[in-house]
């Protein structure tokens with residue numbers, strides 16, 4: 001795909017002249033005559049380079065320059081008719097890659113643009129190089145265990161191809177981070193990465209979320225809207241919790257994957273895009289196929305490069321590496337300082353089973369940092385961690401004190417919230433027993449209520465992902481319908 005260049009210049013004759021200088025180089029250009037048009041084009045056109053006039057009718061071009069700070073920001077060449085040394089220094093300090101004074105001669109203009117594009121490529125290469133497995137980290141995925149290294153290896157091998165990556169793994173194992181790594185390792189890295197969580201979007205809106213809609217296509221469609229497929233053109237479309245997608249919509253998705261073409265809701269017109277698909281599920285996709293909830297042909301179409309993320313408790317010392325990185329990151333976010341953690345804390349982290357995987361570890365670390373001021377993490381600061389199903393209750397309950405302690409195999413007490421079995425209600429009889437799903441439903445509903453219907457917040461406190469709650473709510477609704 002040719003590089004995209006945005007020319008921001010309010011004098012039409014100059015803008016057209018710059019455009020004509022660039023035509024022989026084969027780049028794709030767009031003109032913005034005002035600051036407002038430039039800001040809209042940044043979002044929509046996603047240029048690799050901007051030629052930016054400083055004096056715009058509605059704003060100063062340097063304000064646009066200073067708002068560009070993302071990793072994938074375009075290179076900027078600033079143009080001015082009244083160059084002062086101070087302004088040049090200011091523009092370079094704000095991140096401009098070069099500065100040209102008007103009137104600009106064609107060859108000089110082309111060389112500067114060409115250098116800017118080379119710099120952009122170099123920046124991307126450095127970024128990819130730096131992010132490729134280094135110090136136990138591959139892009140944003142932390143962990144140097146053999147299990148994770150083989151995941152990195154698969155992503156690397158598949159990076160140049162457009163083949164679909166199918167990620168499976170328990171909730172909280174990092175499927176979304178993995179999908180981002182697939183995108184960042186690929187030649188599409190500086191194009192959009194669009195993530196869509198199929199479980200979090202109501203059934204009747206998902207088609208329009210993926211394909212977009214025309215104004216008036218359904219009640220509430222008050223304007224035309226581009227869907228995720230259109231936004232991801234040239235880049236990567238990540239379909240998270242894919243197995244939750246309605247079976248009827250799966251056939252439209254299959255067609256889209258096969259042909260790259262789709263129709264917006266309410267439109268007959270075919271739209272063609274170039275998208276790489278990455279999808280993820282925490283279900284067993286073959287079981288979903290077997291039970292008729294997931295189309296077999298779609299499964300085989302998508303299941304080209306499978307990546308399985310291991311549960312955190314199968315990644316050896318990764319838990320320490322991730323905990324250390326998260327302590328550093330979250331302490332900064334919370335304005336706390338962090339010096340390190342004791343060996344006893346590391347041991348606890350290594351022995352605990354982490355049923356909620358990295359998400360649970362992240363929540364635990366935030367809890368510690370919010371509730372304690374100390375910068376060195378000791379065992380008494382770790383909150384109570386829930387038992388997972390594979391923990392033998394007997395082991396814990398058979399302690400002399402009849403206390404359920406923790407899941408740590410050395411039975412180290414870790415919390416002020418240790419539950420005493422002796423404290424359970426004495427008169428609990430068979431008639432009090434309710435179906436487990438009902439108890440869970442009531443508890444989740446109460447939790448959502450307590451969080452003023454804020455599902456993501458309730459999910460964080462319940463230590464599950466929001467999609468888990470959306471999925472459960474959906475299944476209860478379906479039970480009511482049938």
Ligand SMILES: Nc1ncnc2c1ncn2[C@@H]1O[C@H](COP(=O)(O)OP(=O)(O)OP(=O)(O)O)[C@@H](O)[C@H]1O
Nearest residue numbers: 140141142171172173174175176177282358359465
């Ligand atoms: N290897 C890792 N290194 C650092 N952080 C991680 C790693 N894996 C996951 N995380 C962090 O853990 C959290 C959960 O990760 P993510 O959302 O990618 O999991 P998931 O498998 O997609 O979960 P779900 O299936 O519930 O949607 C995120 O905040 C993510 O940044």
